[in-house]
Amino acid sequence: MDSTKENYNKLHKSNIHPTNVQESIEQAINDYLRNKGYNQSIKLLPIAEHLNYEGDFCFIANPIIPRDTLKKVETLATDISQIRSIEKVSVEVNKRGKQPIVYINITVAAELKMEYFTKLIKKTCKHATSEEFGTLEDNKGKTAVVEHTSANPISPIHVGNLRNTIQGDTFARMLESTGYTVYRHYLINDGGLQIGFTVIGYKMLMDKGLRPAIKFDHWLGQVYAIMNLLYNSQKIKKKFSHLKLSNNISKITVSDVKSISEFIEKEIRTLDRSVEEIQHEISKIIKKKEKAHKRRDIAQEKRIRTKLYEEEKDIEKYYRTDSDLAERFPKVYNLLYESVGEIDLIQMTSDFLLSYETGDDKEIVKLFREMANWALESFRWTLRRYKVRFDSFDFETDVSWSNRADEFLIQLSKTEDCKIEGKAARFRYSSHLMKAFMKDLGLSKSDLKIRGSVPDLQLSRANGTALYVMKDLAYSVQKFETRNADVVYNVVGEEQTLAQFQLLPLLYKLGYQKYAKNLHHYGYEIVNLVGRTMSGRLARYVTADQFFDETFVRARMAKRASEEERGETPPQSDEEFKEEESILTAVTLATTRFPLIETSPSKRIQLDLDRELDMKRNSGPFILYAHARTIGILLKVPYEEKYADYSTLWNNPEVNSIIMHLQEFEDVLRRGVSEMDPSKLTDWIFKLAQYFMKFYEKNQIMREQNVAVKHAKLSVVRAVKNALMKSMSILGIPVTERI
Numbered sequence: 001m002d003s004t005k006e007n008y009n010k011l012h013k014s015n016i017h018p019t020n021v022q023e024s025i026e027q028a029i030n031d032y033l034r035n036k037g038y039n040q041s042i043k044l045l046p047i048a049e050h051l052n053y054e055g056d057f058c059f060i061a062n063p064i065i066p067r068d069t070l071k072k073v074e075t076l077a078t079d080i081s082q083i084r085s086i087e088k089v090s091v092e093v094n095k096r097g098k099q100p101i102v103y104i105n106i107t108v109a110a111e112l113k114m115e116y117f118t119k120l121i122k123k124t125c126k127h128a129t130s131e132e133f134g135t136l137e138d139n140k141g142k143t144a145v146v147e148h149t150s151a152n153p154i155s156p157i158h159v160g161n162l163r164n165t166i167q168g169d170t171f172a173r174m175l176e177s178t179g180y181t182v183y184r185h186y187l188i189n190d191g192g193l194q195i196g197f198t199v200i201g202y203k204m205l206m207d208k209g210l211r212p213a214i215k216f217d218h219w220l221g222q223v224y225a226i227m228n229l230l231y232n233s234q235k236i237k238k239k240f241s242h243l244k245l246s247n248n249i250s251k252i253t254v255s256d257v258k259s260i261s262e263f264i265e266k267e268i269r270t271l272d273r274s275v276e277e278i279q280h281e282i283s284k285i286i287k288k289k290e291k292a293h294k295r296r297d298i299a300q301e302k303r304i305r306t307k308l309y310e311e312e313k314d315i316e317k318y319y320r321t322d323s324d325l326a327e328r329f330p331k332v333y334n335l336l337y338e339s340v341g342e343i344d345l346i347q348m349t350s351d352f353l354l355s356y357e358t359g360d361d362k363e364i365v366k367l368f369r370e371m372a373n374w375a376l377e378s379f380r381w382t383l384r385r386y387k388v389r390f391d392s393f394d395f396e397t398d399v400s401w402s403n404r405a406d407e408f409l410i411q412l413s414k415t416e417d418c419k420i421e422g423k424a425a426r427f428r429y430s431s432h433l434m435k436a437f438m439k440d441l442g443l444s445k446s447d448l449k450i451r452g453s454v455p456d457l458q459l460s461r462a463n464g465t466a467l468y469v470m471k472d473l474a475y476s477v478q479k480f481e482t483r484n485a486d487v488v489y490n491v492v493g494e495e496q497t498l499a500q501f502q503l504l505p506l507l508y509k510l511g512y513q514k515y516a517k518n519l520h521h522y523g524y525e526i527v528n529l530v531g532r533t534m535s536g537r538l539a540r541y542v543t544a545d546q547f548f549d550e551t552f553v554r555a556r557m558a559k560r561a562s563e564e565e566r567g568e569t570p571p572q573s574d575e576e577f578k579e580e581e582s583i584l585t586a587v588t589l590a591t592t593r594f595p596l597i598e599t600s601p602s603k604r605i606q607l608d609l610d611r612e613l614d615m616k617r618n619s620g621p622f623i624l625y626a627h628a629r630t631i632g633i634l635l636k637v638p639y640e641e642k643y644a645d646y647s648t649l650w651n652n653p654e655v656n657s658i659i660m661h662l663q664e665f666e667d668v669l670r671r672g673v674s675e676m677d678p679s680k681l682t683d684w685i686f687k688l689a690q691y692f693m694k695f696y697e698k699n700q701i702m703r704e705q706n707v708a709v710k711h712a713k714l715s716v717v718r719a720v721k722n723a724l725m726k727s728m729s730i731l732g733i734p735v736t737e738r739i
Helices: 002-012 018-037 069-079 110-128 157-178 193-207 216-239 254-284 290-328 332-342 344-359 362-385 398-401 406-412 433-438 470-482 494-509 513-518 544-566 574-596 619-636 653-663 665-674 678-697 707-730
Strands: 057-060 088-092 101-108 145-148 181-188 393-394 420-421 424-427 489-495 519-524 527-529 603-607
Touching: 018 057, 018 069, 018 101, 018 110, 069 088, 069 101, 069 398, 069 494, 069 678, 101 707, 110 707, 145 216, 157 181, 157 489, 157 519, 157 527, 157 544, 157 574, 157 665, 157 707, 181 470, 193 332, 193 362, 216 290, 216 344, 216 362, 254 290, 290 332, 332 489, 344 362, 344 398, 362 513, 362 544, 362 678, 393 398, 398 406, 398 470, 406 420, 406 424, 406 470, 406 494, 433 494, 470 489, 470 494, 470 513, 470 653, 489 494, 489 513, 494 513, 494 519, 494 527, 513 519, 544 574, 574 603, 603 665, 619 678, 653 665, 653 678, 653 707, 665 678, 665 707
Parallel strands: 145 181, 145 489, 181 393, 489 519, 527 603
Antiparallel strands: 057 101, 088 101, 420 424
């Protein structure tokens, strides 16, 4: 029976949508079986297309009469055929596998199907053209917070972190469509090492009177890359100060690379000899414990060796980076190189960060916030182009200054799960804690994104100051409290899965059980640019602005080529230009947003810009084209409901595909929200566009002679038009009447 169950499960998964016809026939068959003394009931399923069986529905007969002969199954089938509304019954035997699987196939009477599908088409078209379509009330009265993007204010938003932005914005729109009141938050990392030395570079250029001649965040990306180079150059020179290196502490020269490489290679040779000696010693040792100890020594030596190799590569990298940045951004590079000079940039950065984090130096605080706010203003401009908005920009240092992180650290330090070493605190995720956590929150192992035991987490430094995780903890509570939120979603890369999970038991331990249960990590994988390498430290990336601009230009070129081919005149008046801008903006948003959400967040994107910028190969513009086609039809042929006769379409396969697909929309939207996966919705929209284009190709609409048929088909066109408009709106992509 195992093969029977397996086959049944596969068939069950093919069930696209249950219908009243299916339910009524299923009930009639089960009533018959009970009357005949059978203990088993059946589950009627639509016949999967790949099975090529005759009929509308089927069920597996094996559970009902597992030991009977085929003749008795055929007798049962004959008896079932007497049920009213069943037109025909047949038996199919699948002999593949260890045990034959017997299917009884049901063909429903045409008049019943006609009656049902006529009503279904009318009902579905009416709903799809209503204001209610595309909006659910499942979560009405509830509040959600979605934190996304949160790019550091030191370089422009690029196509890599743009996936975070579009995923987060789309998901927020999906939540709103299910009834949530949604607040969008952006966490500004205005502290930390990278911010520290970038602020110093910003101040140096302001003091020199250099103002950006380009968009501020693009310019700041140059400043960050150069200051990162100078900072790490000093760090390397300090580490190897015992060698005879060039005098300039901020520049790595050819001779420096040679001297350091020679030293490192010498150290590596020494380590290799040491490993050989230890291995020789192991061969003479008998006791297992001593051998294990020596093997740990070898592992340690190899780790040091690996680290030295990495340092050697870094030195060569920074040497090459120096000439690259100097060549690409000569003015900014020269001024910063001259300004840093012999200054101890490492100490200066540390001093700046300490002054800012404590808030003691008002001028330093003003400087940090000034640079961050200029960067954020640039971000806002970029985000508006992509139809992305935020309700709150939250500074990380404001969270620190609230002292909430320190308060939580004190509370956790007093628990039995926290180990104190001097002033440093380390939290242990004991099995006792995790069992209680999962039991009280009603979680099972399958609910967890991580496997195995949870590693300890350092909460504070040796001097007792809170580490970043405590700020993250405080900010999580802040999002719940300030918005009175029922649920909070953090849109953060998959590489943060462990760190995001480690917050939950901490919240639980602090008494925030509701928050621990309703704080969700919306993970996503990275974007790989085909044929290109992105690096913020080299200021090499395709910015979100460039992606938008290039797409817009290509859309205009494609439109001009199409106009020339059709002998049309390009826009002449202001009104025509305004309409064209609206069309091109819609195409640009479809071309840029759609590729970043059409793939499941759990999968990496191989983004081929040449492909995505090709209007004929990108799915987004295809959907806009399908929508524009519906508009074109309806403008040419006015629709009147009173003339529509839906019974004329009940057995139209293209219409049935569209109607059954429209029936799925609400379930798809719910599934996209519950699984945190907008690609469920993009896939549904793309298929609807495909179904419509097939319907358009196979059916006369505008030339249809039968008035009743014509207006029934126009009703289907209206349903598709509205469904595409509403669903694309959820994706943040406007539709247009023409394309």
